[in-house]
Amino acid sequence: MPTLSTALGIARALIAFPSVTPADAGALPYLRDLLAQAGFATELVTFSEPGTPDVLNLYARFGTAAPNLAFAGHTDVVPPGDPARWRFPPVSGEVADGPLWGRGACDMKGGLAAAVAAALAFVAKGGCDGSISFLITGDEEGPSINGTVKLLDWARARGEKFDHCIVGEPTSVKTLGDTIKNGRRGSLTGRLTLHGRQGHVAYTHLADNPLRKLAPVLAGLFDPPLDAGSADFDPSNLEVVTVDVANPATNVIPGEIRLVFNARFNDRWTPETLAEEIERRVAGAVGTMRTTLTFDPTNAASFLTPRGAFTDLVSSAVEDVTGRRPELSTGGGTSDARFIKNACPVIDLGLPNATIPAVDERVALADLEGLTRIYERVLERYFREKL
Structure with missing residues (x-):
């Protein structure tokens, strides 16, 4: 059973699972057990569609009251290519010369680890006056058919309601927290x-x-x-x-x-x-x-989460930790936020994206820890300020 609850420990454990889309390789059961130990109600769900691979997904929720702040992300990764070209094996989770190395370190096992670590630390303090949820898929890097879009439908059919959501995709450009994606093309x-x-x-x-x-x-x-x-x-x-x-x-x-x-x-x-x-x-x-x-069929239309109380709260949390106010941007590629925007206001906020999806993908430990503090600060503000 998993015992490490720090962002680094969780990220290293996730990187060790060779979860190239659509394989899970144990990543989501690991997160289920980790969250369940902290009191989250958890459920693994597999979705299917003719002509596409089956995909495992995880839904977890702490608390039953509103408001419900969700974190969303994915454990699947793109193929690492020739492992011989990597400085360290892409599933080693090696820590050397400062960074954490491995496929998914930035996109987005590192970001997901930071969100889980922040949630675990927050609920351990007993300050959750509402609910925290996780929507985690193994299908973001693939066709995105049996992943978040179906997990959302499944959860909402069970009566789950989401008030706001943060997707932990790597959005930072030069320094941690410099960019929040409040929309996508x-x-x-x-x-x-x-x-x-x-x-x-x-x-x-x-x-x-x-x-x-x-x-x-x-x-x-x-x-x-x-x-x-x-x-x-x-x-x-x-x-x-x-x-x-x-x-x-x-x-x-x-x-x-x-x-x-x-x-x-x-x-x-x-x-x-x-x-x-x-x-x-x-x-x-x-x-x-x-x-x-x-x-080709597309499930990627443009969307915008307008500037307002939610974007201001997250921006302020980033500023509290980094001392810098982030830029709101709609540039870059797509993310699963395009599905979540039908359920609630959503933004993307995550690690620097300079090494995705390159050989020797890596994340600075300071950025991993900094993102954890940002997410924990978001939780503190969110349940205190009651949007």
Whole structure:
């Protein structure tokens, strides 16, 4: 049974579990036991969906009264790559030369460990006039189908109500606590095929080279910009990530080109309106050439938690610990906050993100301890100030 309750001890234990999505490898049962020992009501839940791997999730709650402040996070990690390229084995949880090393040290086993350690310390003092919950998934780095979105539905169907939530994703840029994410852009992936007619380069009149339309299509996708941003968001951007003609021959005109692109969009768009705009641009660029344009299913629309009492409270807690007021930002990638925003106001606040998801991912021990103090200060203020 687990005994260590410090952020470092919890983080080292979590890193030792090789929980590459969707494998749990024991990480969530470890957290269940640790939280249960402290008086949390805990339950492990597995969700399934045809065509996707089963995923283990954990829900834990201390107390039954309102308000209920939730911490959310994930124990799954991206693959470490070749372990030989790491200074220390990616599941060793080695402490050397200052940092804690290992896959997930920042994203986000370290952040999760800080939240759990803060909650354990807080409830041990007997100051929880309300409830503290944990929503922890093993599916954040994967398709995000059998994780937080279903865990939320499951919890709410049982009568659970959440008043506010902090997601422990690594949000700090230069120094701990310098950035809080109070919103996220959406994500939309498209797949475009330009259909020409294959033929010999010596008989171009018998072929239709789709490469001749590539430049106009790229120009249409990139120019003009999708927008100039909005009051709370940077401009949307679209990037082509692959272009493939699958043609090994030097004397054959290819029959088709396949492009894949991804757009990160702000609150000026929905997935539907952005797809319509991209379809319009492609149609204007290709003329009569036949195309196939599809969009991957997306559960990532943009959202914003407006500045207010909750963001002020968390910002003040950061300032209490670090002496600096954090910036509110909506930049960067997506997180599971996109699901939680349907249940309650939510922000992301976590460790520095400089080494994610790199070889030799690591976190400074001072940052790990500092984030624990920030979370504990949030808890103190939250249950004292009663938003």
